[in-house]
Amino acid sequence: xxxxxxxxxxxxxxxxxxxxxxxxxxxxxxxxxxxxxxxxxxxxxxxxxxxxxxxxxxxxxxxxxxxxxxxxxxxxxxxxxxxxxxxxxxxxxxxxxxxxxxxxxxxxxxxxxxxxxxxxxxxxxxxxxxxxxxxxxxxxxxxxxxxxxxxxxxxxxxxxxxxxxxxxxxxxxxxxxxxxxxxxxxxxxxxxxxxxxxxxxxxxxxxxxxxxxxxxxxxxxxxxxxxxxxxxxxxxxxxxxxxxxxxxxxxxxxxxxxxxxxxxxxxxxxxxxxxxxxxxxxxxxxxxxxxxxxxxxxxxxxxxxxxxxxxxxxxxxxxxxxxxxxxxxxxxxxxxxxxxxxxxxxxxxxxxxxxxxxxxxxxxxxxxxxxxxxxxxxxxxxxxxxxxxxxxxx
Amino acid sequence: xxxxxxxxxxxxxxxxxxxxxxxxxxxxxxxxxxxxxxxxxxxxxxxxxxxxxxxxxxxxxxxxxxxxxxxxxxxxxxxxxxxxxxxxxxxxxxxxxxxxxxxxxxxxxxxxxxxxxxxxxxxxxxxxxxxxxxxxxxxxxxxxxxxxxxxxxxxxxxxxxxxxxxxxxxxxxxxxxxxxxxxxxxxxxxxxxxxxxxxxxxxxxxxxxxxxxxxxxxxxxxxxxxxxxxxxxxxxxxxxxxxxxxxxxxxxxxxxxxxxxxxxxxxxxxxxxxxxxxxxxxxxxxxxxxxxxxxxxxxxxxxxxxxxxxxxxxxxxxxxxxxxxxxxxxxxxxxxxxxxxxxxxxxxxxxxxxxxxxxxxxxxxxxxxx
Numbered sequence: 001x002x003x004x005x006x007x008x009x010x011x012x013x014x015x016x017x018x019x020x021x022x023x024x025x026x027x028x029x030x031x032x033x034x035x036x037x038x039x040x041x042x043x044x045x046x047x048x049x050x051x052x053x054x055x056x057x058x059x060x061x062x063x064x065x066x067x068x069x070x071x072x073x074x075x076x077x078x079x080x081x082x083x084x085x086x087x088x089x090x091x092x093x094x095x096x097x098x099x100x101x102x103x104x105x106x107x108x109x110x111x112x113x114x115x116x117x118x119x120x121x122x123x124x125x126x127x128x129x130x131x132x133x134x135x136x137x138x139x140x141x142x143x144x145x146x147x148x149x150x151x152x153x154x155x156x157x158x159x160x161x162x163x164x165x166x167x168x169x170x171x172x173x174x175x176x177x178x179x180x181x182x183x184x185x186x187x188x189x190x191x192x193x194x195x196x197x198x199x200x201x202x203x204x205x206x207x208x209x210x211x212x213x214x215x216x217x218x219x220x221x222x223x224x225x226x227x228x229x230x231x232x233x234x235x236x237x238x239x240x241x242x243x244x245x246x247x248x249x250x251x252x253x254x255x256x257x258x259x260x261x262x263x264x265x266x267x268x269x270x271x272x273x274x275x276x277x278x279x280x281x282x283x284x285x286x287x288x289x290x291x292x293x294x295x296x297x298x299x300x301x302x303x304x305x306x307x308x309x310x311x312x313x314x315x316x317x318x319x320x321x322x323x324x325x326x327x328x329x330x331x332x333x334x335x336x337x338x339x340x341x342x343x344x345x346x347x348x349x350x351x352x353x354x355x356x357x358x359x360x361x362x363x364x365x366x367x368x369x370x371x372x373x374x375x376x377x378x379x380x381x382x383x384x385x386x387x388x389x390x391x392x393x394x
Numbered sequence: 395x396x397x398x399x400x401x402x403x404x405x406x407x408x409x410x411x412x413x414x415x416x417x418x419x420x421x422x423x424x425x426x427x428x429x430x431x432x433x434x435x436x437x438x439x440x441x442x443x444x445x446x447x448x449x450x451x452x453x454x455x456x457x458x459x460x461x462x463x464x465x466x467x468x469x470x471x472x473x474x475x476x477x478x479x480x481x482x483x484x485x486x487x488x489x490x491x492x493x494x495x496x497x498x499x500x501x502x503x504x505x506x507x508x509x510x511x512x513x514x515x516x517x518x519x520x521x522x523x524x525x526x527x528x529x530x531x532x533x534x535x536x537x538x539x540x541x542x543x544x545x546x547x548x549x550x551x552x553x554x555x556x557x558x559x560x561x562x563x564x565x566x567x568x569x570x571x572x573x574x575x576x577x578x579x580x581x582x583x584x585x586x587x588x589x590x591x592x593x594x595x596x597x598x599x600x601x602x603x604x605x606x607x608x609x610x611x612x613x614x615x616x617x618x619x620x621x622x623x624x625x626x627x628x629x630x631x632x633x634x635x636x637x638x639x640x641x642x643x644x645x646x647x648x649x650x651x652x653x654x655x656x657x658x659x660x661x662x663x664x665x666x667x668x669x670x671x672x673x674x675x676x677x678x679x680x681x682x683x684x685x686x687x688x689x690x691x692x693x694x695x696x697x698x699x700x701x702x703x704x705x706x707x708x709x710x711x712x713x714x715x716x717x718x719x720x721x722x723x724x725x726x727x728x729x730x731x732x733x734x735x736x737x738x739x740x741x742x743x744x745x746x747x748x749x750x751x752x753x754x755x756x757x758x759x760x761x762x763x764x
Binding site: 299 | 425426427465648649651654657658663664665668670672673674675676677678679680681682683684685686687688689693694701702703
């Protein structure tokens with residue numbers, strides 16, 4: 001089927017196994033990992049798309065797609081349930097000749113050329129499913145079109161000493177890219193790629209097909225497609241972004257990004273600005289009850305909680321119970337966790353549906369300037385009085 | 395058993411004071427994040443009712459905004475939910491009864507192939523399985539089933555419909571607008587009746603100037619022995635919001651865990667409009683104690699024994715006590731509120747003191763700055 005031509009279609013790479021998030025992604029695709037009390041990581045790029053008036057999004061996934069599929073559903077919570085576009089989860093499927101997993105980021109898009117072609121778009125926006133940020137892709141698209149760019153890459157300024165951890169774009173004065181260096185030992189600039197690309201679809205299609213034909217290619221955007229475009233003299237531009245952005249691919253960065261929501265002037269202001277709301281599939285829960293015995297400081301509390309204990313500098317997600325005399329400090333509590341009376345949780349991430357029995361002790365304080373995050377995986381039960389050491393992964 | 399639903403969104407408007415100045419009683423906010431209609435509409439949705447008419451008379455803009463396309467209740471406006479506004483402007487003036495209001499539902503009732511109709515107001519809040527009520531109605535063989543609650547009648551408060559049953563459950567007395575003694579049950583303004591029978595009643599009684607369902611139909615026909623009445627005695631918590639005072643008290647009743655757990659059941663969830671608010675932020679010195687707090691709030695001050703709706707801001711050093719603060723209220727620094735109801739989007743300036751009494755909470759109208 002062929003639809004009316006679209007200006008831009010978004011493709012969200014959600015396929016990574018997320019092994020650095022360990023137990024949190026044992027049965028959950030990384031983009032479906034809960035964040036910020038009531039969200040999942042994927043709500044951020046999806047909401048950015050909607051707020052940027054991009055109404056067609058393909059989600060490329062191959063690990064644990066069930067939960068992600070259920071969460072996305074028909075896309076209604078994001079307003080992406082239109083019959084002309086909307087959101088679609090695209091797992092690899094068996095074709096008549098061969099069936100294969102997504103070999104790399106570029107190959108994932110290559111395998112879905114058919115999906116994109118249905119909309120015959122002018123441009124394709126490539127997104128990553130493990131970043132927390134608010135961004136107006138429409139402004140980036142406008143820049144891309146005004147520069148008559150073949151490929152525009154969103155970059156952010158990073159401290160020089162950290163630049164060697166990123167893909168660095170070296171640009172001329174007009175923003176055009178003349179060189180791309182993946183994790184350079186001696187960085188020439190501090191423009192780090194955010195893994196967000198806008199391609200002219202005609203150009204991308206041609207390069208995806210060439211890349212697929214090359215048996216030596218790793219089929220990766222950063223390693224293969226971008227260098228190939230550069231060496232063939234195409235127009236590549238860097239698009240500067242200076243808002244909050246965080247890759248939440250590790251336990252500590254996921255914890256930090258949650259903590260960035262707290263305080264009167266938070267590092268990441270999830271409330272504003274107007275027109276940049278983050279949408280999520282909302283749980284059907286009443287307002288939270290805060291008991292007489294409860295105490296809350298610098299914390300985020302979602303709906304459907306019953307709080308009888310002490311919460312300090314923590315994120316408490318939808319549907320959690322914190323018993324009397326329990327304390328939760330510097331921690332991220334994911335949805336539907338029960339923390340019984342007198343339990344103590346410090347510097348920890350507790351995944352969905354866990355039960356922490358009375359008096360259990362998880363994690364500890366920062367010692368010698370080192371914060372070691374303890375992690376309890378989904379639906380685990382920690383029995384009464386158990387002690388889980390700082391930094392332990394259960 | 396196939397049943398359709400009819401919801402009256404405007405009943406009791408006149409008793410609710412300024413709460414219904416610009417809204418129907420169905421769209422009165424309740425319990426931190428709900429509107430009254432959420433309860434009956436969720437109950438019908440959860441009970442598998444897929445043909446629902448909502449009778450409106452006036453002021454129904456806010457109700458339509460709230461329900462939008464009804465997707466948040468797992469229903470679809472136009473497909474299985476219909477708004478039934480009055481035919482013409484001939485019915486304006488003082489509100490008249492449900493029987494007359496049902497005239498606007500005649501075409502829907504005629505077209506339906508449902509065997510039974512569930513009639514309900516929006517003012518009694520509970521989690522109820524209507525499928526069970528319909529089954530009980532069918533099993534009883536009676537003409538009309540009244541859902542009723544024991545324990546509310548106290549000899550002082552007027553009950554719209556009071557019923558006395560004997561040990562076998564048979565109705566032995568039935569009265570309308572009656573200060574019933576304790577041994578009477580109070581009708582919850584929820585009824586089940588055969589659709590064809592209801593059609594006959596409307597077509598017979600309304601042209602004869604009868605417009606009140608309880609007074610002009612149930613009472614006389616029961617007295618004349620023409621109507622057999624079955625009582626479905628509801629066992630869980632039901633909150634009757636029939637006056638501003640009761641509305642205030644019932645909001646605060648949600649601070650009781652038993653009331654909350656009876657009203658918000660996982661098997662009969664109460665849906666509401668999704669607003670995509672951010673979770674509530676508690677500041678360093680923000681403190682809530684014995685409070686219901688919805689999402690999207692900024693709590694930098696103190697609240698005690700109160701219900702705080704979505705997107706309310708309490709600035710530093712505020713003291714809020716035994717109050718109901720509706721969506722979007724802002725309370726300025728150092729202000730003190732006791733026994734107060736703030737309607738939506740009220741702004742309280744810094745250093746302001748507002749005080750009502752437990753019997754007469756101070757009500758501040760929607761959008762006002764004080």
